[in-house]
Amino acid sequence: MSNEPKEIEAKIRSYILENLLFSNDPTELPNDASLLDRGIIDSTGVLEIVLFLEGEFDIQIKASEMLPENFDTVNNMVAFVQRLRVAVQ
Amino acid sequence: MCGIAGFSGVPAAPETARATLERMIHTLHHRGPDGYGFHVGDGVGLAHARLSIIDLATGQQPIHNERRTVWTVFNGGIFNYVELREQLERQGHRFYTQSDTEVIVHLYEQHGDDFVSHLNGQFAIALWDAERRRLLLARDRTGIRPLFHTRAHGRLWFGSEIKALLAVLPQRATLDPTGLAQTLNYWGPVDPATVFEGIHSLPPGHVLTVDEGNRETLRRYWDWSFPVAAEQTMASARRMFGSEEQAAAELRELLIDAVRLRLRADVPVGAYLSGGLDSSGIVALIRRFTDTPVRTFSVAFADSEFDESAEQAAMVRHLGTEHTTMHCSRRDIGMAFPQLIRHTETPILRTAAAPLMLLSGRVRSEGYKVVLTGEGADEVFGGYDIFKEAKVRRFWARQPQSRFRPRLLERLYGYLENSPVGNAAFAQAFFGKGMEHIDRPIFAHAPRWATSQHALRFLSADMRASIGDWQPLDGYEQRLPASIMSWHPLARDQYVEAKSLLAAYLLPAQGDRVAMANSIEGRFPYLDHRLIEFANRLPPSWKIRGLTEKYLLRRALDGLLPADILHRTKQPYRAPDQTSFFFDGKPLDYVADLMSSERIRAAGYFDADATGRLFDKCRHGRAIGFADNQAFVGILSTMLLDETFLRRSSSDPHGALCSD
Structure with missing residues (x-):
């Protein structure tokens, strides 16, 4: 599995568009847009994202890492996943 | 108890009026399986489906006053009728039944439209004052019993449920886009709106009167x-x-x-x-x-x-x-x-x-x-x-x-x-x-409505255009x-x-x-x-x-x-919620049919692609939050409404009003 940020980003974007925005229009999801502010994820929606990230990228996310700053934008999620994957390798 | 239906306005021949009332009240059989009652007068028709709870022997409606100039049909219960009756009898009114209904006509004689303030109960009332040729509709204070009305053919039509109106006015079976948006957002339409265009709900704590000149007056009493x-x-x-x-x-x-x-x-x-x-x-x-x-x-x-x-x-x-x-x-x-x-x-x-x-x-x-x-x-x-x-x-x-x-x-x-x-x-x-x-x-409700607003994302472009620039928070505050x-x-x-x-x-x-x-x-x-x-x-x-x-x-x-x-x-x-509709990843048959992209497109209310993605998410058990669950149940129930009331009537445009 690749650690390339672009591939991680593509997978995360595709998941959010498909499952949280129910859309195939990439312009609806700027990488730096706050998903909380836009109402795209609520506090249960984040559980869905955690399940997705853990399954897709083979990582374990600790409760202490479940912070808005790790999940609030696509960019933050990409950076977070990269950090965890570097840590396990 | 009971269901009511009727109309006031342009007079009809008694036999036609009776047939019209029967079509309306038969749709409310479930509300009152114990018998029907009718009153047809000059410019009025009242119908009643009875669920007998008080005065099983003589409580049939419509009920009238001593001179047979005031008539009523009502749904609900007047719980303080025993005390009200004692007072009214002291004031000289004579009763011919043991029912709670009868206090309505005598209280009206005594107090006029303000009679409702004396009632402790849950009620939807239609009252006809033959001398003033005036119809009065009233609803209890908190909205326990329903009452809907609409205008057509020079008449005001009313019924305990919308289906009684659709039985004689099938052209009313049209979805109201704003009513739908309100329902998806606030959990229910904001009265007097309903999700049917042109059909209104009488707000709780209100009295609506229609006088001989067809002038309507809506008054809040509580x-x-x-x-x-x-x-x-x-x-x-x-x-x-x-x-x-x-x-x-x-x-x-x-x-x-x-x-x-x-x-x-x-x-x-x-x-x-x-x-x-x-x-x-x-x-x-x-x-x-x-x-x-x-x-x-x-x-x-x-x-x-x-x-x-x-x-x-x-x-x-x-x-x-x-x-x-x-x-x-x-x-x-x-x-x-x-x-x-x-x-x-x-x-x-x-x-x-x-x-x-x-x-x-x-x-x-x-x-x-x-x-x-x-x-x-x-x-x-x-x-x-x-x-x-x-x-x-x-x-x-x-x-x-x-x-x-x-x-x-x-x-x-x-x-x-x-x-x-x-x-x-x-x-x-x-x-x-x-x-x-x-x-x-609306401070307390803004988070709840932010969750339910998720469902509005699924509306089709046409529906969004019909709704226009409706703002959920401002819209509610105006009321x-x-x-x-x-x-x-x-x-x-x-x-x-x-x-x-x-x-x-x-x-x-x-x-x-x-x-x-x-x-x-x-x-x-x-x-x-x-x-x-x-x-x-x-x-x-x-x-x-x-x-x-x-x-x-x-x-x-x-x-x-x-x-x-x-x-x-x-x-x-x-x-x-949505887990009630999928078993081992398979939807119930009717759910698969109604949520198919063909049906969603044909109905026109929702975007078929977005709805399809939500459907897949639910089917795979990945919809765990309130927002997705509510959107799914909201869309499915709108499609059932379409199937039951809207689509059926559009395929039968001639099942229309028989009274004129």
């Missing part, structure tokens, strides 16, 4: 009203109520009387037991303070997140009632859902009404027609989490930098499997949103009383809750419609207007003390209930 916060000091509370103990004692007396009046029936009476404080309190009051035998009924779920059968069983043991538990599975809910929407006549966002419809069927099969329930206690005495949540958010807003204050939110929603406060950091981020609304009356910001914040939250959830969703979709689906009359002691008026004057800290909800109600019921029930934290009644 509303939830609260004191100005600045004048609501503890000193004024002590003057008004004495000590807390005295207030609790006064409340208990009021509760006993509200229950006593609602036991007036010439048939046996049952009660629902949810396992919580409110319904347990009602049954305990019946057992302790009346001689009425009471049979209890409850719903049990296999899924422990929703099930309260342990608490119900504890209460049954304590009260010693003969009890029936109805077990409800996810499949039961999914299979009953189409029938439910035929009764609700509006989209709904949760499935919780379905088990209640099945329960009323069980009650009926056991030979009962009347049940008392705990509905209303949370609105009247401050029981809902939304009130506590708003209290914490306001407390937090006073010190936005505090890390301790938002952690109080973790004490709420403990009963949810995927709790919105399960993760502190996200809970703070989520509930921290909307703080800019702190000085608006609120001008003085609302002078009330205490809890009072504002209670008012919005009483209108948006209680009157627009709970009382119709989880109350009247699902009980009447099986000819069951629900009665709600906590919604006795004397209790509401008493509670609205209470200081807010006697409703929510710290984060303990319904504080004074608990004190009033002290000694009647086991301690663990008395001190139990509120668990809202809920049922499994």
Whole structure:
């Protein structure tokens, strides 16, 4: 599995568009847009994202890492996943 | 009890009028299976489907006054009819039945349109004054009994349910885009709107009159009203109520009387037991303070997140009632859902009404027609989490930098499997949103509506265009009383809750419609207007003390209930939502059909691609949040509405009005 940020980003974007925005229009999801502010994820929606990230990228996310700053934008999620994957390798 | 229908305006030949009335009232057979009654006069037609509960022998409607100049059909119950009758007889009125209905015509003679203020009850009334050639429609204070009306062919048409109007006016079977958007957002349409274009709901606490010149006058005779916060000091509370103990004692007396009046029936009476404080309190009051035998009924779920059968069983043991538990599975809910929407006549966002419809069927099969329930206690005495949540958010807003204050939110929603406060950091981020609304009356409701607004994403481009620039928060505030910001914040939250959830969703979709689906009359002691008026004057800290909800109600019921029930934290009644429609990744047949992209496109309300993605997410069990669940149930119920009422009528454009 690749650690390339672009591939991680593509997978995360595709998941959010498909499952949280129910859309195939990439312009609806700027990488730096706050998903909380836009109402795209609520506090249960984040559980869905955690399940997705853990399954897709083979990582374990600790409760202490479940912070808005790790999940609030696509960019933050990409950076977070990269950090965890570097840590396990 | 009962269903009503009729019209006023352009006269029709008596035989045509009668045929028209029959078409209308036959659609309401489930509300009144014990017989029909009609009155046709010059410019008026009244019809009634009867569920006989009081005066089984002579209570047939329509009912008239001594001179046969005032006629009425009514749905509901006038609980203080015994006292009203005594007064009216002293004033010289002569009665020809033993029914509660008859007080209506004599009270009207005595007091004119203000007669409604004398009624303690739950009612939808149509009254015809033949001398003034004037129709009057009235609805109870909180919206327990429904009443819809519309104008067509020079007449005003009315009915207890929309299907009575559609029976003679099929052109009204058109979806109202704004009504749909309101329903998806606030959980129910904002009266007078419905989801049918041109069909209006008479708002609770209002009287509508149509005079000979066809002029309509709408007048409010009652509303939830609260004191100005600045004048609501503890000193004024002590003057008004004495000590807390005295207030609790006064409340208990009021509760006993509200229950006593609602036991007036010439048939046996049952009660629902949810396992919580409110319904347990009602049954305990019946057992302790009346001689009425009471049979209890409850719903049990296999899924422990929703099930309260342990608490119900504890209460049954304590009260010693003969009890029936109805077990409800996810499949039961999914299979009953189409029938439910035929009764609700509006989209709904949760499935919780379905088990209640099945329960009323069980009650009926056991030979009962009347049940008392705990509905209303949370609105009247401050029981809902939304009130506590708003209290914490306001407390937090006073010190936005505090890390301790938002952690109080973790004490709420403990009963949810995927709790919105399960993760502190996200809970703070989520509930921290909307703080800019702190000085608006919809502050408490903005987070709830932000969740339900998710469903609006799925609307088709055409529907969005029809809705235009409707703003959910501004739109709701325009309907609120001008003085609302002078009330205490809890009072504002209670008012919005009483209108948006209680009157627009709970009382119709989880109350009247699902009980009447099986000819069951629900009665709600906590919604006795004397209790509401008493509670609205209470200081807010006697409703929510710290984060303990319904504080004074608990004190009033002290000694009647086991301690663990008395001190139990509120668990809202809920049922499994989208999981009721999928089994092993497969949808129920009708769900697959209605949610197919062809059907979604043909109906035109929703975007087929987006809806398809939501459908897949649900099918694979990945929709765990409220937002997705509510959107799915909202879309499916809209499609059922289309199937049942809208599509059918558009394929049968000639099944129209026969009377002209």
